[in-house]
Amino acid sequence: MAEMDTSSSGGKGKHQGTKSKKQSTRVDMTPMVDLGFLLITFFMLTTTMSKPKTMDLIMPKDTKDEKEQNKVKESTALTILLGKKDRVYYYEGLAQDPNASANPDFFKATSFANKGGIRDVIIKKRDEVAKARNAKGEPEDVVVIIKADDEATYKDFVDILDEMAINRIQRYATVDISDQDKTWIRQTEAANAGGSK
Amino acid sequence: MPKVKMPRKSTLVDMTAMCDVAFLLLTFFMLATKFKPDEPVTVVTPSSINTKLLPDSDVIMLTVDKDGRVFFSMDGQPKRQKLIQDLNSQYKLNLTDKEMNNFTIGASVGTELKNLKTYLSMKPEERKKAGLEVGIPTDSANNEVAVWIEYARSAQGGNPRLQYCVKADNGTPYPKIKDILDTFKEKKIQKLNLVTNLEAPPPGTAAALARDEE
Numbered sequence: 001m002a003e004m005d006t007s008s009s010g011g012k013g014k015h016q017g018t019k020s021k022k023q024s025t026r027v028d029m030t031p032m033v034d035l036g037f038l039l040i041t042f043f044m045l046t047t048t049m050s051k052p053k054t055m056d057l058i059m060p061k062d063t064k065d066e067k068e069q070n071k072v073k074e075s076t077a078l079t080i081l082l083g084k085k086d087r088v089y090y091y092e093g094l095a096q097d098p099n100a101s102a103n104p105d106f107f108k109a110t111s112f113a114n115k116g117g118i119r120d121v122i123i124k125k126r127d128e129v130a131k132a133r134n135a136k137g138e139p140e141d142v143v144v145i146i147k148a149d150d151e152a153t154y155k156d157f158v159d160i161l162d163e164m165a166i167n168r169i170q171r172y173a174t175v176d177i178s179d180q181d182k183t184w185i186r187q188t189e190a191a192n193a194g195g196s197k
Numbered sequence: 198m199p200k201v202k203m204p205r206k207s208t209l210v211d212m213t214a215m216c217d218v219a220f221l222l223l224t225f226f227m228l229a230t231k232f233k234p235d236e237p238v239t240v241v242t243p244s245s246i247n248t249k250l251l252p253d254s255d256v257i258m259l260t261v262d263k264d265g266r267v268f269f270s271m272d273g274q275p276k277r278q279k280l281i282q283d284l285n286s287q288y289k290l291n292l293t294d295k296e297m298n299n300f301t302i303g304a305s306v307g308t309e310l311k312n313l314k315t316y317l318s319m320k321p322e323e324r325k326k327a328g329l330e331v332g333i334p335t336d337s338a339n340n341e342v343a344v345w346i347e348y349a350r351s352a353q354g355g356n357p358r359l360q361y362c363v364k365a366d367n368g369t370p371y372p373k374i375k376d377i378l379d380t381f382k383e384k385k386i387q388k389l390n391l392v393t394n395l396e397a398p399p400p401g402t403a404a405a406l407a408r409d410e411e
Contacts, residue, residue: 029215037219043227053251054362054393055249055390055393056247119399148371150370152370153368157371161391165245166403
């Protein structure tokens with residue numbers, strides 16, 4: 001006979017006939033599934049599903065011409081200063097008068113906290129200014145002036161720009177920090193350090 | 198009463214369906230995966246509520262790590278080749294073809310122009326060890342970031358889709374960012390993209406309310 005019995009039980013002489021055993025067509029798929037899931041896990045872990053997002057930043061042109069420069073009213077302005085260790089300082093108006101700090105409530109410190117932080121300040125100022133009317137009787141827009149201290153980090157900068165987006169502030173500008181502002185930050189820091197001891 | 202005879206069932210489960218699902222998922226992940234491009238430094242970007250996607254191509258990217266080192270990268274090998282050839286001829290860097298090719302197929306560079314030749318002749322792993330990855334200088338006396346931007350822009354050849362991206366770490370000091378922003382300003386580039394992660398707008402705020410209305 002041309003058929004070969006390759007089954008292990010063939011040698012024992014039990015199946016003497018030429019009738020071959022009917023083999024199941026089923027294949028054990030467990031290792032294949034194992035491998036499949038292993039690869040899935042690998043690709044799931046290495047894949048970058050969340051693509052980075054971008055924030056548009058449109059910077060103004062430098063213009064020497066005074067006519068093209070926008071004037072900001074003292075009453076509609078809110079100045080925000082970014083200090084070190086994620087501290088935020090703010091005051092209303094532009095503080096062109098150096099004696100403004102004589103008022104102890106003028107220069108205030110806050111944080112990026114969700115509640116009771118800089119966001120509440122921005123919202124309050126925005127709503128206050130929206131009640132005011134300009135010469136044409138239109139609602140005024142708040143103008144936020146952002147000044148970052150040298151010790152501020154990029155995170156603070158993005159966070160404050162994000163606050164503008166969160167609160168739908170249309171008009172804001174980043175301005176170089178003045179020496180006066182730096183002095184105020186140092187004084188507040190010193191006062192806070194003294195107070196906590 | 199007759200005894201109820203429970204037929205003995207096989208414990209073998211048919212795994213064909215499971216196997217099908219597994220391989221379907223596998224195919225999906227294989228096709229959807231885009232491996233992270235190797236970055237010279239790890240940068241943890243801040244989060245913002247912006248949902249605009251970072252484009253895949255036509256991007257000039259400046260990566261700033263938390264120590265303020267600036268790295269330059271750009272996509273598109275032909276453009277990179279043109280960029281390095283221009284830089285080579287203009288600054289007389291005496292780069293060999295091999296070094297230029299290293300730049301073309303490489304990822305990002307972050308060194309001074311005067312060290313560029315040594316930098317490109319090394320393998321990426323050696324660069325870190327040699328201490329050459331000091332970042333591209335941004336100070337006003339030797340503003341090489343401006344040089345890179347200028348040459349990259351000309352290599353892009355007036356591409357209308359070109360975007361300038363700044364990817365900086367949470368801890369990058371602000372003065373460094375300001376230097377870079379000022380450099381862009383000098384080059385009359387007003388529109389920039391800051392790379393951020395996505396976070397949900399805080400509930401109750403104007404942005405969250407506006408999003409709900411959409």
